[in-house]
Ligand SMILES: Nc1ncnc2c1ncn2[C@@H]1O[C@H](COP(=O)(O)OP(=O)(O)OP(=O)(O)O)[C@@H](O)[C@H]1O
């Protein structure tokens with residue numbers, strides 16, 4: 001078996017799948033299935049972009065790809081003409097914009113905030129709400145929904161909240177979810193960041 | 207000009223219709239001129255809960271489509287001369303009306319009534335959009351269940367997007383025994399998430415079911431606890447400050463215990 005692998009990454013545009021040039025197409029599909037199945041909930045509803053490096057996909061192959069992602073409730077989106085397709089593997093360097101979006105309200109169930117930069121919420125992020133941004137997330141209230149910081153691949157991004165009780169936390173392409181058993185409520189502000197390849201939460205000290 | 211209030215929830219079956227009937231009747235009881243509007247087109251039942259089903263001739267769609275004047279579609283309540291119902295059409299779909307038409311209708315009703323209460327259908331689609339059109343205030347009904355609270359939160363967000371701010375919350379079907387055992391969400395838990403003003407708490411009460419079947423809102427029953435809860439809500443709507451029923455008393459003790467450091471989770 002070749003060492004090559006399909007790379008699936010989430011970024012600000014959605015999900016991008018990159019297919020190595022030489023890889024056997026049947027192998028591509030099988031890898032894709034395994035990867036998507038392992039994190040179905042995470043990927044659900046995302047837009048999917050396929051970038052095949054220099055490889056030209058046959059129409060037949062494109063169709064098979066589309067069918068495969070559809071099995072997981074996804075669909076392939078053609079990148080907009082003037083926008084380059086989302087690169088599959090971003091450099092991971094701190095290229096994210098430093099713009100900051102300030103939200104002075106409670107972000108409620110069903111509301112999704114996407115932003116290229118940092119997001120600061122002066123209020124709560126409720127269960128069922130999502131914040132996704134390329135930079136850091138600061139919640140000056142309770143964070144109980146889903147937060148994805150550094151969504152374009154910045155592993156140095158962090159998530160801070162006065163009460164950090166998220167349903168799910170994502171930083172770059174690391175994911176952690178809340179334990180199924182109830183935890184005691186956090187007593188003070190906490191900070192989540194990636195350390196040793198896992199998302200770690202620590203009490204915040206200024 | 208009167209005030210229009212939409213009673214909504216997101217989740218179905220949590221008590222919107224019951225609440226509309228009881229608040230409306232309660233307001234009429236203290237002399238306000240009230241019109242109830244059933245916006246649950248295709249699934250009407252406010253008329254049944256009010257015991258007025260047998261008097262329906264015209265409905266909301268007839269009015270909107272110009273088949274009759276508003277006056278002739280309004281049904282006068284059996285008990286109060288100052289309480290009216292505009293029934294929903296049973297045989298039409300929700301998209302037979304649009305928000306502009308609803309807004310016009312509600313504005314017209316507000317000229318004549320002190321309160322126009324709109325019973326909203328469950329869901330967040332067309333029926334919801336129709337029901338909130340023209341509302342000055344929204345009352346959100348929820349039950350102490352995670353899923354109902356989640357839907358309530360979603361609704362509050364949608365109302366904000368529609369520039370209907372500061373909705374008020376009614377928590378329905380509270381079971382003091384379950385709260386005491388710690389098996390039910392408390393009002394505090396819900397307010398913590400929803401961050402809106404609490405308008406009232408209503409116990410889970412058999413007399414609601416009995417009164418619904420009789421077509422006689424519980425608010426008229428002096429002995430019913432839920433009736434008392436609705437009478438309190440009516441007074442709060444009128445601006446009075448009325449303490450909440452002690453349905454969660456035990457919880458106060460627990461809270462105190464937590465405060466002084468005995469006992470863990472809330
Ligand atoms: N406090 C209560 N105690 C006991 N039963 C209740 C209470 N409130 C509502 N119910 C019962 O729950 C059922 C649903 O109530 P209701 O029809 O008012 O809900 P709804 O939100 O209007 O439903 P829908 O979404 O279908 O319009 C009814 O059978 C009613 O009698």
Ligand SMILES: [Mg+2]
Nearest residue numbers: 222223246325
């Ligand atoms: Mg109803």
